Amino acid sequence: MxxxxxxxxxxxxxxxxxxxxxxxxxxxxxxxxxxxxxxxxxxxxxxxxxxxxxxxxxxxxxxxxxxxxxxxxxxxxxxxxxxxxxxxxxxxxxxxxxxxxxxxxxxxxxxxxxxxxxxxxxxxxxxxxxxxxxxxxxxxxxxxxxxxxxxxxxxxxxxxxxxxxxxxxxxxxxxxxxxxxxxxxxGEEAGSPVPIPGDIKLEIDIALGRQIGSETMRTIADPVPISCPACGGVLSQIKNWPPLRFRCQVGHAYTSEALAAETEGAVDEALRVALRIIEERVTLSEKMAEDAQRSGFAAAAAANRRRAKEGRQHAETLRRAIAGSAPDATAGKGG
Incomplete structure (x- = not known):
């Protein structure tokens, strides 16, 4: 043996x-x-x-x-x-x-x-x-x-x-x-061979770069309403578990932990983009209020000031969300 x-x-x-x-x-x-x-x-x-x-x-x-x-x-x-x-x-x-x-x-x-x-x-x-x-x-x-x-x-x-x-x-x-x-x-003898599950061969083919169709993917995974962070395609949940895993049609693969780590960064970036857009709208509303006031349009000036105030409130909510999602600067420190 x-x-x-x-x-x-x-x-x-x-x-x-x-x-x-x-x-x-x-x-x-x-x-x-x-x-x-x-x-x-x-x-x-x-x-x-x-x-x-x-x-x-x-x-x-x-x-x-x-x-x-x-x-x-x-x-x-x-x-x-x-x-x-x-x-x-x-x-x-x-x-x-x-x-x-x-x-x-x-x-x-x-x-x-x-x-x-x-x-x-x-x-x-x-x-x-x-x-x-x-x-x-x-x-x-x-x-x-x-x-x-x-x-x-x-x-x-x-x-x-x-x-x-x-x-x-x-x-x-x-x-x-x-x-x-x-x-x-x-130094020990190996055991007797065992039957090899077919899903393992399929995932090796993916790693080699071979394309697989949607019907083949369904033999090892079921589609779920989650997008692939790499290509935007629909992810499928691998049937064999643990660990909980996902693959897209292109073949990108994630454990749930890796997927969560990747999407967390995307959420943070989306929040920062939204904050920038809101802050720009606040500035624009303030400029429009000033212009309306100079032109004698009191009602329009008041409406723009209200929009600017609401925008500042929304921006502050986003800032708190971003601060809450940021890693603790002190984490991992200490003796």
């Missing part, structure tokens, strides 16, 4: 330091292939592999599309591409962003789960929001083993907590204990 020899690791805020620590503790004869996705900007310089390679005894390189994977090697996702592994070959997808990110963690976890089943191990490290939670759950549905960094020691606990809430995670480990745990797991 084969052993567990495929490891997928994902993280965000704080994950670069965590990966350096983890990789630095792996032995030179580590018997598995490792794939890493860390959220980076679309214009990243692809320097992460060099950073990690200087801190580990096994080779680390930036993943290249079409590359055949090797055991005892670490592959890091390049900027602005989803990293997937299909039939032993690296594929870099330019599909839509998932959870506001490309590369995203979920597509990597799904692809190794689909292709390697019980041979696969997925690890969620520190990070904001909850990318990786759905992919970790999908990998477990494929028979893989799931591991989460202990949230209490994570720089940003959102991703570990989201993963723990989304499925029955097999192991929760400290950063110091992760390398030893992975060595132990790769």
């Amino acid at each position: 084969s052993r567990r020899d495929i490891i997928a690791i994902g993280g965000s805020l704080g994950a670069v330091a965590a990966m350096k620590h983890l990789l630095g503790n792996l032995p030179s004869d580590f018997p598995a292939t490792v794939f890493v996705v860390i959220h980076v900007g679309a214009r990243g310089k692809d320097l992460l592999a060099d950073v990690f390679d200087a801190n580990t005894r096994i080779p680390v390189t930036t993943a290249v599309d079409g590359e055949q994977i090797e055991r005892g090697h670490v592959y890091v996702a390049p900027a602005d591409h989803h990293l997937l592994v299909i039939d032993g070959i690296i594929r870099l997808g330019r599909g839509p962003r998932e959870n506001l990110a490309r590369p995203a963690v979920d597509p990597l976890f799904r692809s190794v789960g689909l292709n390697y089943g019980p041979r696969a191990i997925a690890v969620v490290l520190t990070g904001m929001l909850n990318d990786g939670a759905a992919g970790l759950s999908d990998l477990k549905r494929c028979g893989g083993v799931t591991v989460v960094q202990n949230p209490s020691e994570a720089v940003a606990p959102d991703m570990p907590i989201g993963a723990l809430r989304a499925s029955d995670v097999d192991y929760r480990a400290s950063l110091d204990g992760l390398a030893a745990l992975l060595v132990e797991l790769t």
